[in-house]
Amino acid sequence: xxxxxxxxxxxxxxxxxxxxxxxxxxxxxxxxxxxxxxxxxxxxxxxxxxxxxxxxxxxxxxxxxxxxxxxxxxxxxxxxxxxxxxxxxxxxxxxxxxxxxxxxxxxxxxxxxxxxx
Numbered sequence: 001x002x003x004x005x006x007x008x009x010x011x012x013x014x015x016x017x018x019x020x021x022x023x024x025x026x027x028x029x030x031x032x033x034x035x036x037x038x039x040x041x042x043x044x045x046x047x048x049x050x051x052x053x054x055x056x057x058x059x060x061x062x063x064x065x066x067x068x069x070x071x072x073x074x075x076x077x078x079x080x081x082x083x084x085x086x087x088x089x090x091x092x093x094x095x096x097x098x099x100x101x102x103x104x105x106x107x108x109x110x111x112x113x114x115x116x117x
Contacts, residue, residue: 002026002106004095009111012085016115020080022095022108033098034071034078038091038113045094049080063089085115 008020024031035050035058049059049069057069068081078095095108 002028002031002097002099004097004106004108006093006095006108006111009093009113011114011116014085014087014115014117016085017081017083018085018113019082020093020095020111020113022078024076024078024097027099028076030099030101030104031076031097032100033096035069035096036078036080036093037096038089038093039110040088040091043091048093050096051078082113085113087115087117089113090115 003025004022006022008018010018012018033050033052036048037045038048039045047060048063049057049067051057051069051071066084070079091113092110093113094110097106
């Protein structure tokens with residue numbers, strides 16, 4: 001099992017920045033991909049950015065150029081630096097980890113990001 005603990009959400013004005021962190025604990029050696037998803041009210045959960053152990057990333061086009069994902073494997077932590085935030089970025093952001101066994105995926109509890117106009 002893997003436990004994910006997020007931090008760094010909050011309220012920010014449009015154009016501002018936030019940095020989300022997600023620390024993994026437990027069976028961390030089984031993790032292949034870590035990243036972030038978000039869900040706004042009434043919407044489906046969507047991918048924001050993910051990174052695998054080789055540093056390969058997949059970033060949503062809606063945030064590319066504004067958000068940056070990074071991982072510190074020594075600290076078992078993934079970060080999401082969010083710049084030039086827009087009101088439409090408002091959502092609950094969830095940390096996600098995917099293991100190397102089929103079907104193994106874990107979610108954090110979510111952290112609220114609210115961008116005011």
